[in-house]
Amino acid sequence: MNGVREVTCRPHLKRPVWRLVALAATGASLAGTGLAVVRVAYGDGLVDVWVYVGLLVALLGLACLHGAVVQVSADAYGVHSRTLLRRRSVPWHDIADLRVYVQYGRHGQEIHRIDMVLRGGQTRRLPLPASLSADDRPDFDAKLDALRALHRLYGTPESSHVAVISKRTAGRGTAVPLTLCVLLLASAGLAAWFVPATESAKQAWTSAAPCTAEEGSGPRAPERSREPDGECLTTLSAVITRAEVGKGKRRSWLYFAESRPLERLSVSQEGALGFRPGDRVELTVWRGEVREVTGEHHVWREHFNSGGEVAVIAAGCALAAGYPASLAMLRRRGRRLPADEVLPSALPFAGALVATALWLLPLCYLHPTNPPTSPVDLTWAVAGSLATLGLFTWAWRATRIRTPQRAAVPRTPPEPSDEGEEVFLSARFLESTDYNPNNFGTHIVLGGGPPAVTPHPGPGRFAAKRIPVERLTVKDVRRPRGGDGDGVPRSWQIAELDDASRPVHLTAAPADLALIIQALSPARIPAHVTHPDL
Numbered sequence: 001m002n003g004v005r006e007v008t009c010r011p012h013l014k015r016p017v018w019r020l021v022a023l024a025a026t027g028a029s030l031a032g033t034g035l036a037v038v039r040v041a042y043g044d045g046l047v048d049v050w051v052y053v054g055l056l057v058a059l060l061g062l063a064c065l066h067g068a069v070v071q072v073s074a075d076a077y078g079v080h081s082r083t084l085l086r087r088r089s090v091p092w093h094d095i096a097d098l099r100v101y102v103q104y105g106r107h108g109q110e111i112h113r114i115d116m117v118l119r120g121g122q123t124r125r126l127p128l129p130a131s132l133s134a135d136d137r138p139d140f141d142a143k144l145d146a147l148r149a150l151h152r153l154y155g156t157p158e159s160s161h162v163a164v165i166s167k168r169t170a171g172r173g174t175a176v177p178l179t180l181c182v183l184l185l186a187s188a189g190l191a192a193w194f195v196p197a198t199e200s201a202k203q204a205w206t207s208a209a210p211c212t213a214e215e216g217s218g219p220r221a222p223e224r225s226r227e228p229d230g231e232c233l234t235t236l237s238a239v240i241t242r243a244e245v246g247k248g249k250r251r252s253w254l255y256f257a258e259s260r261p262l263e264r265l266s267v268s269q270e271g272a273l274g275f276r277p278g279d280r281v282e283l284t285v286w287r288g289e290v291r292e293v294t295g296e297h298h299v300w301r302e303h304f305n306s307g308g309e310v311a312v313i314a315a316g317c318a319l320a321a322g323y324p325a326s327l328a329m330l331r332r333r334g335r336r337l338p339a340d341e342v343l344p345s346a347l348p349f350a351g352a353l354v355a356t357a358l359w360l361l362p363l364c365y366l367h368p369t370n371p372p373t374s375p376v377d378l379t380w381a382v383a384g385s386l387a388t389l390g391l392f393t394w395a396w397r398a399t400r401i402r403t404p405q406r407a408a409v410p411r412t413p414p415e416p417s418d419e420g421e422e423v424f425l426s427a428r429f430l431e432s433t434d435y436n437p438n439n440f441g442t443h444i445v446l447g448g449g450p451p452a453v454t455p456h457p458g459p460g461r462f463a464a465k466r467i468p469v470e471r472l473t474v475k476d477v478r479r480p481r482g483g484d485g486d487g488v489p490r491s492w493q494i495a496e497l498d499d500a501s502r503p504v505h506l507t508a509a510p511a512d513l514a515l516i517i518q519a520l521s522p523a524r525i526p527a528h529v530t531h532p533d534l
Helices: 015-041 049-069 137-154 175-207 269-273 307-320 322-333 347-366 375-398 510-519
Strands: 007-009 071-075 078-082 087-091 095-104 110-118 123-125 234-244 252-256 264-267 280-286 289-294 299-301 423-429 443-446 452-454 472-478 493-499 502-508
Touching: 007 137, 071 137, 095 137, 110 137, 175 307, 175 322, 234 269, 252 269, 264 289, 307 322, 307 347, 322 347, 347 375, 423 510, 443 510, 472 510, 493 510, 502 510
Parallel strands: none
Antiparallel strands: 007 071, 071 078, 078 087, 095 110, 110 123, 234 252, 234 280, 252 264, 280 289, 289 299, 423 443, 423 502, 443 452, 472 493, 493 502
């Protein structure tokens, strides 16, 4: 790629096909827009289904036209991008780095794009090239290599390796988790605002008594606009003509003879199944609505949410907002890390939130409007609060960012008790080599012979491949990066090795990686890799 002088990225279409697509998209946009305008103009200003069809065709045409005309090119002067609405050029001296940004679609689909990092810190995402699957990944990598070669030739890149920004890395923005956190907190506040009213309605229904003769209990239909809302219970007689049971999420209905006292009533599916045509029932009216249907063999009552149920929803939304908040906090803690370095997992905070829900949600259900006053409830609340505080303190410490210089080699690394004992350590090489063909290795065995790669955790050296330690030199130990893939656990570290001038990467837990590094000929390990006290 060193001889590259110009790079052009277009959609994967031949030029004649590209022109036909652009022409068809333009025609579709004009036709759809014209259809919508004609229907509105000659339809007395009414919007019907054909207007929506025209707008849909116009939007689809614009989308296809955008995909047909988009283009990215690079030459000695910089990177030039062209879309349907904008043309932009960025000179090479304004570009600090080119890196890969991974977007995530449905079903875990990974979409690779290219970000330009400008000198001022801003980023601009190129519309092309884009990799939608593993099949077109080689072509994407080739385009990226060509762009980086031009950058090295005409600019001054700040980094020599390709940074990959995934959902696990420090360079991911905090806008999405913060927005989700705010939405969940707003939902929690809205639910909490309804708690007193919901609890009051529940208590009023529970304590309601039948109406007296003075309050009026005549057989009038419950009409909101003509009958005042009453706190007492009015009983009306009716005969069911048929019951309509809704399927799925459709509503179920009870129909009454002669539409008296009303034509039909929406009930639950179980309520509709419990009544038969000809059943004589009594309707209980409260606050202008039928709340209960009582028959000889079945009774249906409208469900009233209690304040405790709504309080549990509010508390659940507030706790759920803690997880995106923890993601944003971890990215804030890692703001000084390289953009492609993998951050610790937020699962410790998720565990603390789940443990908090175990004691907080029952308490909210039992005391939706008033704080707990009994000794048992107070003890429950205090003990739960202390447990939550301890769990969040543990989660804070568990998500510390440990540098490899401190954790790569322990002060007193454990060793096999004798040379005949074999120790199997969970580790794997990220590249396929002669001693790790097709990335088959999952463990490395030490002791009882030379270090070897095995596809099992032992015992025995069945199918083991000896590691040629005489060829390997440890260059550095670092934390995982986005380009290492999602298969590397966040808590593991990666040793960068030189295998006869070929770069090889070995990943394992910090303590296990320290033992493996020592077994790979300690005399060939640079001083900055090992712990200074060893």
